[in-house]
Amino acid sequence: MSTDTLPTKRPAGPAASQDGRHTLRSKRVRSALRTVAFMSPWLVGFGVFFAYPLVSTLYFSFMKYDGLNPPTWRGLDNWSYVFSDLPKFWPAMQNTLWLAVVMVACRVVFGLGVGLLITKIKTGTGVFRTLFYLPYLAPPVAATLAFVFLLNPGTGPVNSLLEAVGIPAPSWFNDAAWAKPALTVLAVWGVGDLMVIFMAALLDVPKEQYEAAELDGASAWQRFRYVTLPNISPIVLFAVVTGVIGAMQYYTQPIVAAKVASGKMGGSGETFEPGYPDDSTLTLPQLVYNLGFGRFDYGAACVVALVLFALSMACTALLMRRRGGLIGSGD
Amino acid sequence: MTTASAFDRPVVGPAERRARRKAALHWIAVHSLGIATALFFVLPFVFVFLTSLMSDQQALTRDLTPNSWHWDNYVRVLDTPGFLTWWRNSLLYAGLGTVLVVVSSIPVAYALAKFRFRGRHLSLLLVISMMMLPPQVIIIPMYLFWAKQMDLSGTLWPLIIPMAFGDAFAIFLLRQFLLTIPNEYIEAARIDGCGEFRTLLKIVLPMARPGIAAVALFQFFYCWNDYFGPQIYASENPGAWTLSYGLESFKGAHHTDWNLTMAATVLVMAPVILVFFFAQKAFVEGVTLTGVKG
Numbered sequence: 372m373s374t375d376t377l378p379t380k381r382p383a384g385p386a387a388s389q390d391g392r393h394t395l396r397s398k399r400v401r402s403a404l405r406t407v408a409f410m411s412p413w414l415v416g417f418g419v420f421f422a423y424p425l426v427s428t429l430y431f432s433f434m435k436y437d438g439l440n441p442p443t444w445r446g447l448d449n450w451s452y453v454f455s456d457l458p459k460f461w462p463a464m465q466n467t468l469w470l471a472v473v474m475v476a477c478r479v480v481f482g483l484g485v486g487l488l489i490t491k492i493k494t495g496t497g498v499f500r501t502l503f504y505l506p507y508l509a510p511p512v513a514a515t516l517a518f519v520f521l522l523n524p525g526t527g528p529v530n531s532l533l534e535a536v537g538i539p540a541p542s543w544f545n546d547a548a549w550a551k552p553a554l555t556v557l558a559v560w561g562v563g564d565l566m567v568i569f570m571a572a573l574l575d576v577p578k579e580q581y582e583a584a585e586l587d588g589a590s591a592w593q594r595f596r597y598v599t600l601p602n603i604s605p606i607v608l609f610a611v612v613t614g615v616i617g618a619m620q621y622y623t624q625p626i627v628a629a630k631v632a633s634g635k636m637g638g639s640g641e642t643f644e645p646g647y648p649d650d651s652t653l654t655l656p657q658l659v660y661n662l663g664f665g666r667f668d669y670g671a672a673c674v675v676a677l678v679l680f681a682l683s684m685a686c687t688a689l690l691m692r693r694r695g696g697l698i699g700s701g702d
Numbered sequence: 703m704t705t706a707s708a709f710d711r712p713v714v715g716p717a718e719r720r721a722r723r724k725a726a727l728h729w730i731a732v733h734s735l736g737i738a739t740a741l742f743f744v745l746p747f748v749f750v751f752l753t754s755l756m757s758d759q760q761a762l763t764r765d766l767t768p769n770s771w772h773w774d775n776y777v778r779v780l781d782t783p784g785f786l787t788w789w790r791n792s793l794l795y796a797g798l799g800t801v802l803v804v805v806s807s808i809p810v811a812y813a814l815a816k817f818r819f820r821g822r823h824l825s826l827l828l829v830i831s832m833m834m835l836p837p838q839v840i841i842i843p844m845y846l847f848w849a850k851q852m853d854l855s856g857t858l859w860p861l862i863i864p865m866a867f868g869d870a871f872a873i874f875l876l877r878q879f880l881l882t883i884p885n886e887y888i889e890a891a892r893i894d895g896c897g898e899f900r901t902l903l904k905i906v907l908p909m910a911r912p913g914i915a916a917v918a919l920f921q922f923f924y925c926w927n928d929y930f931g932p933q934i935y936a937s938e939n940p941g942a943w944t945l946s947y948g949l950e951s952f953k954g955a956h957h958t959d960w961n962l963t964m965a966a967t968v969l970v971m972a973p974v975i976l977v978f979f980f981a982q983k984a985f986v987e988g989v990t991l992t993g994v995k996g
Contacts, residue, residue, distance in 0.1 A: 413806075415867050512929050520749075526762060567986050627929070656836055
């Protein structure tokens with residue numbers, strides 16, 4: 372690899388003169404030092420806030436440690452405990468995967484639909500776009516509180532409206548079968564980010580392709596299927612993969628919803644067990660929190676953390692494999 | 703065909719008339735669907751706001767609109783012990799966090815976008831990995847480090863200090879933006895004998911202003927919205943809670959008072975929405991950068 376600062380090739384320049392080798396070498400050293408200087412904040416951050424804690428997590432996953440007594444070696448006991456004796460692990464895993472599939476699918480389909488709709492709207496586009504985008508900005512805790520209230524079976528306006536038109540209304544956050552769908556509604560409400568991404572991609576589809584398809588007599592669906600989709604497929608894939616990665620970190624909304632809907636805030640004295648109702652909203656990140664900071668079983672918490680790490684990195688690898696289209700290497 | 707006079711409508715054949723009617727129907731269909739979708743996005747805000755103005759008793763009923771408008775609910779929320787402290791803490795965390803992240807991420811993003819060096823691709827790969835890492839993966843050692851070694855639990859410093867060492871998402875977003883700045887400008891500055899740091903400061907930064915604005919906004923909202931961080935480090939000390947963390951306990955303290963809880967919710971959402979109206983462009987630009995430009 373060259374030590375040129377910029378990707379473009381430059382002529383050899385004065386380096387070719389008598390003491391060229393000397394200048395070239397000191398130039399190279401200076402260029403390396405400069406790179407290190409510019410990168411230094413992140414180099415420290417990477418070591419202290421990524422590499423070190425990751426190695427520590429692996430280390431603690433083999434230790435018995437409660438934060439008070441010194442850690443002692445436990446070998447694979449934490450691992451076998453989590454996978455076969457921890458009753459909450461598999462529900463948490465299932466919920467996380469459910470959210471990664473259903474919630475992400477709903478968000479992508481709805482986000483694409485709204486993105487298509489906004490490109491078709493000809494009057495008041497700016498107003499519509501702003502209104503569609505606003506929910507994405509709502510702070511998660513505030514949005515979750517609002518939805519627990521809106522979907523409250525007793526006093527919530529949604530169920531009032533549903534019953535007014537004769538639809539039997541579910542108990543949403545208070546019903547194990549409906550808690551995840553309720554979270555999905557909340558996630559779909561905040562689809563503004565995907566709308567913007569899809570909108571930009573849709574506007575980039577070459578007009579000529581639509582015109583050609585129209586001349587060939589393609590129906591609206593055929594135009595979508597054979598012109599739009601192939602053109603935006605990298606963005607769809609990007610939305611799916613980043614959505615799945617997001618699902619792996621899904622934490623604030625389910626924990627706030629469970630606390631508020633159950634009325635158990637985990638304040639002084641009472642311990643809050645996440646997942647209300649019946650572990651239906653328990654996700655892997657919450658299990659890490661619960662094991663580590665609720666039960667002070669740091670070893671088991673680190674095992675779950677590593678499972679989460681493996682899942683997330685698998686998705687990231689998927690993103691990186693399509694780097695050319697999705698991330699862009701800059702060359 | 704009738705003969706055209708100045709008062710007649712333009713002559714329209716049946717085919718064109720059909721096309722026009724179709725276009726009009728299409729317009730109506732698209733805009734009705736648009737309005738229906740807008741209702742889905744907006745009604746939650748409306749119901750939250752209406753409930754925030756109800757009396758304590760009415761908030762327990764199924765009424766949708768307040769009988770009388772209790773604007774004093776907002777005063778009651780602001781008078782709740784702690785609420786203004788949480789507000790101040792949120793501003794501190796978000797304000798300091800944003801400044802630190804922007805200042806520390808710019809040079810890194812610049813190096814990744816415009817320098818050629820061994821390990822550039824690997825560095826970018828690691829930045830992206832960090833960005834995708836759920837914060838819960840490394841929280842146990844991080845907590846032990848800040849609480850046991852640094853003795854900083856019960857404060858927001860464990861959340862603020864790391865921001866001085868670059869944030870992966872900010873670095874990535876800025877890099878994407880800096881890639882769009884033509885190399886010729888940097889080249890020209892260098893030929894004129896401008897040092898690398900001065901080039902960044904005088905040439906690149908002014909051009910990167912929209913990208914920096916987007917990163918600053920995203921960082922501000924990330925901190926403002928953060929729930930997990932304050933829960934880990936500040937939960938034991940209510941004096942260090944942020945709005946996002948305190949809001950949930952507010953519901954606990956006011957068990958049945960949905961009106962006050964919704965008023966508090968409005969107060970937490972309001973700054974975000976206000977800032978958005980002033981900085982729409984930067985936002986949309988930022989979201990687009992993450993997904994589309996490569």
